[in-house]
Amino acid sequence: MTPRALALRAGAQAEAQALVRAPLAVVALTLGALLLLVALLLFARTGSEAPVALVDEDHSAESQAFTDELAHCHHAFALRRLERSAAAAALAAGALTGTITLPHGFGATLAQGGTAAVTLTIDNIDQDLSEDLRRSLPSAVVAFGLARHLPGITCRLEEHDRYARDTDYIAYLGISGATLGKLLVAAAAAALAAGRDREDGLWRLLTLAPAPLGWMIAGRVLVALLAAAGATVVADLTLVVAGVHVDAPGRWVATQLLAGAVGGSLGAALGLACRHTLTAVSAVLLAMPALLACSNTLEPQRFDGPAIGALAHLSPGAAVVALSEAAAHHLRVTAEGLGLEVLQGVAWIALGLLACRWALARARQGATA
């Protein structure tokens, strides 16, 4: 076996032993990936299907037809039929976002060609949720009027969608959250593995060893990345439980491996550059919100304006999230082609490896000084 292979194996064995002795690191990585994913899945629930009570005091064919329009209105409402008093109590208790009341005589008024009033009571404390309701009810009214071919309507909307079917927001955020989680967990794991020996004061000794130090550290990092991959399986299982499925599993797995490789190379560079592993891991944690803001995680970044759209090109997460959304849902979340995204991912790996080399050379100088 060559010295490099020996060094690689030695590093891998050392890291495996360290992880087995103290599996806490794996637990921490698992929890980290899970928390990020859970936060995003919770956020996904705020965008649609607001819990709204329907108080139908008319019970006519027209009120039923309007209720059907409400139920189909652009994922706006999670309707619950309640009596007026129960609806008011639930709204006051914070169990609902609003109530919609169809009063007695609703159907008769419509049948006579008149205008019936519908009352929308909103828990308007949360501006985001209340604005969604304010837009959604008129949308249902417009659909109701068009379905009845009412004579006074002179304008309608003709919609042409880019994609034949909508991708559920939980599915979208789940895939991007899981991918970003893998990148961050890989970065944290690699930072811990790469910086461990230096923090334990072993580098002076290891620089004297005949085996190449870089390959030893590479062995450590590889095992750490394997552990990180295992840790993020829990997050992937969470996606399965949440009902998220992937259209092209093979391609999706490849994108997840790319995310791990990008995170691993950058994290290893960070671990080698920082004196303490805690500093390196804290830097990874602090990078998380920045990555969330400009990696196409929440929506295609260009929708947020040219500045953030341009900033996304500097984000290691943007390319891998774009590739994973394409693999999972055949969605195009960037204007660039997929080939360019793959190149970007590879470029980040190369940059990370170069940074590792530089950091290792610097650290070796410091250890032998």
Place this chain on the structure above:
Amino acid sequence: MNRRWPEPARSPTTLRRIWLVLQVELAAWRARPLALAGLLLPPVLLGIVLAVLALNVTQEPVALVVEDQGAPARRMAAILAADTDAYTLRVTDAAQARRLAEAQAVAAVITIPAGFSAAARAGHAVVRLDLDNVDIDVADDCRRSLDRSVGAFDGLAIAPDTDDAPGTTDRDGPLASTAPSPYGIAIEEHDLHRTTVGFLPFELASVAAVAALSLALIGTALATAIGRTRGTDRLVQAAAGARVLRSARLLLGAGMGWLSWCCGILVVVLLPESGAVATHLGVVVLAGAVLAVAGAGAGVLLGSWLRPRTLAVVAPALVLGLVFAGGSVAPPSLLPAPARWLAFLDPAGAAVQLAREGLFYQSAIALAPGAVLGAWTVALLGIALLPRRS
């Protein structure tokens, strides 16, 4: 030689001993400023993440192409331009709009086509929407907003809330004075509250909870675990007693947690357009104190069982998990039923709910969250102060 030995000092009172141990603990924290700063990492992270999520809750970028110059077309364009809550509108020509859509600089292209005005007079005008439905959240927002705008073109009647006393319930029967609407339906809006709160201030109450628990729970747990594993606790216990040591730690942890809660609440109140009315500020402050005491009690227990390295991993995850489960990112009303129960029983969730009700609502505070929080605090404090075999 007649040497007089000094009179033995009187044994200090319990309070005095607690005060002395408190000073020792404070000195230990002052010697570890980085560790103290590290405790602030979870709330800072959550605050930044929420700020990022708040950026997502904004208008959608849309291009408008107007190919007709008649009065109805101009009226339609004006309706679209006036809805600044929904759209960031860019008026352009068709070719540029296609380029913007291809570059994903806009989520949708709205076209008022040539012949729109004549078609509107004849009763069959069409507004075309070319939608990039890559993101359903953005797409549905566009659809709902456009439906509302198209409805407004034909006079869809929406009466916003003008009541002096918000929260009035629905009327009996249809409105006598309902203006005719070609859609057959007029919408009457009632707002439950006088104030409306933006996404970020609404969510920042949970950051205050994370800050309080970080310092109270994690800080106390780490101090307890480090003292136990290094053996310094034995020395202090020998001098002052185990219960005094635990009481001092509880006081310090609860104090730090409560202080950070108050700072977080202050940030919420001072945020521009936060909508905070602070009707029940006393309840908010008290909720923070109770949560901090509960956190410190839990910290003493965790620190008695777990090692510092384990705590450094488990405790932040526990704090963030408690706050997420309590309905911080998504209100409990949006969660499935089992998660709603979890949120109800969650002490962090109870504290966040009390903070939101005290800061933003003008109605009476609900009793249930206070009861949940109080029960947890009494239980944790009681267990933390139980005598133990040393």
